[in-house]
Amino acid sequence: MDERERRGIFRNLTSYGDPGLSRFLRRAFLRSAGLDAADLGRPVVGICDTSSDFNTCHRGMAELVSAVKRGVLQAGGLPLAFPASSWNEILTSPTTMLYRNLLAMEVEELVRAQPMDAVVLLGGCDKTVPAQLMAAISVDLPAISVVTGPMRTGLWRGERLGACTDCRRYYAAHRAGQLTEEELGEVEARLCATAGSCPVMGTASTMACVTEALGMMLPGGATAPAASGDRLQHAVAAGRRAVALAEGGGPRPRELLRPEAFRNALRVLVALGGSTNVVVHLFALAGRAGVPLGYADLEEASRAVPLLVDCKPAGSGYLEDLHAAGGVPALLKALEPLLETRVAGEAGAAHLVDVSGEPMAARLALTAPPGAWQTTLRSLESPLGPVGSLRVLRGSLAPEGALLKAAAASPSLFRHTGPAVVFDSPEDVARRIDDPALGLTPDHVLVLRNAGPVGAGFPEAGSLPIPRSLGSLGVKDMVRISDARMSGTAYGTIVLHCAPEAAVGGPLSLVADGDPIGLDVEAGALELLVPEEELARRRAAWRPPPRPGRGWARLYADHVLGAERGADLDFLLPGG
Numbered sequence: 001m002d003e004r005e006r007r008g009i010f011r012n013l014t015s016y017g018d019p020g021l022s023r024f025l026r027r028a029f030l031r032s033a034g035l036d037a038a039d040l041g042r043p044v045v046g047i048c049d050t051s052s053d054f055n056t057c058h059r060g061m062a063e064l065v066s067a068v069k070r071g072v073l074q075a076g077g078l079p080l081a082f083p084a085s086s087w088n089e090i091l092t093s094p095t096t097m098l099y100r101n102l103l104a105m106e107v108e109e110l111v112r113a114q115p116m117d118a119v120v121l122l123g124g125c126d127k128t129v130p131a132q133l134m135a136a137i138s139v140d141l142p143a144i145s146v147v148t149g150p151m152r153t154g155l156w157r158g159e160r161l162g163a164c165t166d167c168r169r170y171y172a173a174h175r176a177g178q179l180t181e182e183e184l185g186e187v188e189a190r191l192c193a194t195a196g197s198c199p200v201m202g203t204a205s206t207m208a209c210v211t212e213a214l215g216m217m218l219p220g221g222a223t224a225p226a227a228s229g230d231r232l233q234h235a236v237a238a239g240r241r242a243v244a245l246a247e248g249g250g251p252r253p254r255e256l257l258r259p260e261a262f263r264n265a266l267r268v269l270v271a272l273g274g275s276t277n278v279v280v281h282l283f284a285l286a287g288r289a290g291v292p293l294g295y296a297d298l299e300e301a302s303r304a305v306p307l308l309v310d311c312k313p314a315g316s317g318y319l320e321d322l323h324a325a326g327g328v329p330a331l332l333k334a335l336e337p338l339l340e341t342r343v344a345g346e347a348g349a350a351h352l353v354d355v356s357g358e359p360m361a362a363r364l365a366l367t368a369p370p371g372a373w374q375t376t377l378r379s380l381e382s383p384l385g386p387v388g389s390l391r392v393l394r395g396s397l398a399p400e401g402a403l404l405k406a407a408a409a410s411p412s413l414f415r416h417t418g419p420a421v422v423f424d425s426p427e428d429v430a431r432r433i434d435d436p437a438l439g440l441t442p443d444h445v446l447v448l449r450n451a452g453p454v455g456a457g458f459p460e461a462g463s464l465p466i467p468r469s470l471g472s473l474g475v476k477d478m479v480r481i482s483d484a485r486m487s488g489t490a491y492g493t494i495v496l497h498c499a500p501e502a503a504v505g506g507p508l509s510l511v512a513d514g515d516p517i518g519l520d521v522e523a524g525a526l527e528l529l530v531p532e533e534e535l536a537r538r539r540a541a542w543r544p545p546p547r548p549g550r551g552w553a554r555l556y557a558d559h560v561l562g563a564e565r566g567a568d569l570d571f572l573l574p575g576g
Contacts, residue, residue: 009040068236120145454503
């Protein structure tokens with residue numbers, strides 16, 4: 001059997017005990033699809049299609065699939081699209097994060113089982129992109145990521161609108177009695193103007209930018225708006241490049257995703273003032289790649305990199321503005337003095353390359369700096385904000401770490417001590433947050449527990465609403481602490497991912513109403529100010545909450561790692 005019979009449609013032969021029969025049957029059945037001998041001799045490029053009527057962000061996916069196919073055909077490959085599940089944050093209960101690892105497993109098995117020489121991963125909404133990348137690392141087949149791109153902004157009464165930072169802002173105004181039901185309905189009709197993911201620096205947009213920074217996407221692909229000519233041209237180019245990857249056998253994901261690439265991605269994340277969710281995703285990707293990455297690496301990036309990108313919720317603009325300013329290539333140019341462009345190899349230092357095969361240093365040398373005509377992308381010498389847009393917190397309430405998006409928080413609350421009001425679940429928040437009997441003041445610290453990976457599948461419940469009684473008085477922010485996540489589109493002084501989580505006995509499980517909690521952002525401290533003797537008494541009385549009884553939720557709860565390790569499943573890491 002020659003090499004041609006081990007590649008293309010003859011990869012991963014069906015097990016009949018007779019390889020010749022398997023090859024014969026494949027040829028016969030593919031001929032029913034109109035493919036002849038010339039087609040069947042080409043390198044096969046799989047196209048992972050995550051379209052779904054439930055995922056409105058991906059409603060333009062069919063056009064992207066067609067564009068990728070066109071590029072593959074132009075380059076002499078055979079494109080074969082296949083579906084994978086599509087998890088949309090808005091229409092999924094309780095949260096798409098519960099299913100990120102399920103999609104990663106699904107894509108891994110589909111790529112591993114079906115005959116393809118390379119794969120183009122089409123994603124967009126929040127968890128699809130990290131799930132696909134996790135799968136690609138585990139299979140280590142040549143892969144390239146293409147995203148749907150961000151929505152265009154809408155317009156209401158002369159103001160630009162973009163999901164979902166503006167969703168939250170206007171809904172908070174409605175809760176506070178500052179916006180009527182009719183006005184809220186008008187905003188609702190204009191928030192999501194087109195197909196595509198959220199046009200602010202939420203998780204989807206941040207993840208797209210970080211994927212490009214990691215080198216798993218062709219340059220310029222993160223920010224092009226959905227359904228634009230730029231977006232379709234990028235998809236065609238990705239299809240062409242996928243054929244070259246298939247023919248050359250790489251570079252493969254594990255060749256691209258070196259420690260230096262991950263450290264660069266963290267610098268980009270901080271410069272973006274990006275989603276805290278992406279920290280979890282980067283830790284998961286690094287875990288799959290066998291690369292040590294943790295909060296210490298994020299802290300190092302946060303100390304060195306200022307906020308450069310003016311996009312909501314940390315700024316005022318939108319992704320289409322960043323795209324017009326040059327997108328991620330221009331951002332990398334702005335960060336050039338802080339980036340690592342060489343990797344340590346066995347024979348000395350080698351160039352860090354991306355999926356295009358071009359060295360980062362060579363690309364940066366040819367990239368123009370951000371234009372003086374625009375204000376969305378700033379320079380290191382004149383940044384939008386100081387260093388530390390993302391902060392790691394530690395202390396007696398989060399000994400293994402917690403996160404705060406400082407760039408979207410209130411500086412007046414960076415140093416705060418107040419009494420806790422404890423909610424035992426997201427459902428408990430919904431029931432009681434507006435109860436006048438709680439007697440809440442702006443100084444109270446709202447604490448949510450049992451909302452981490454084990455406790456609840458890790459929902460975006462950390463952005464607790466401001467109680468109506470305080471919102472009506474003009475209170476717009478309070479310190480909120482949880483083991484949950486928050487949407488990358490959210491804002492406020494919100495401490496997230498407290499580890500260990502409450503459901504496994506972390507300190508959050510011991511907090512009682514009235515306990516003083518101290519937050520010091522500049523010192524990186526989060527403390528439960530209760531004597532150790534009292535905590536020991538509570539710890540002895542604590543019992544873990546029940547876990548799900550069956551199915552995926554039970555498998556997830558039994559095997560998911562903490563947020564500080566990427567919330568991946570333990571048996572999916574290298575070595576199991």
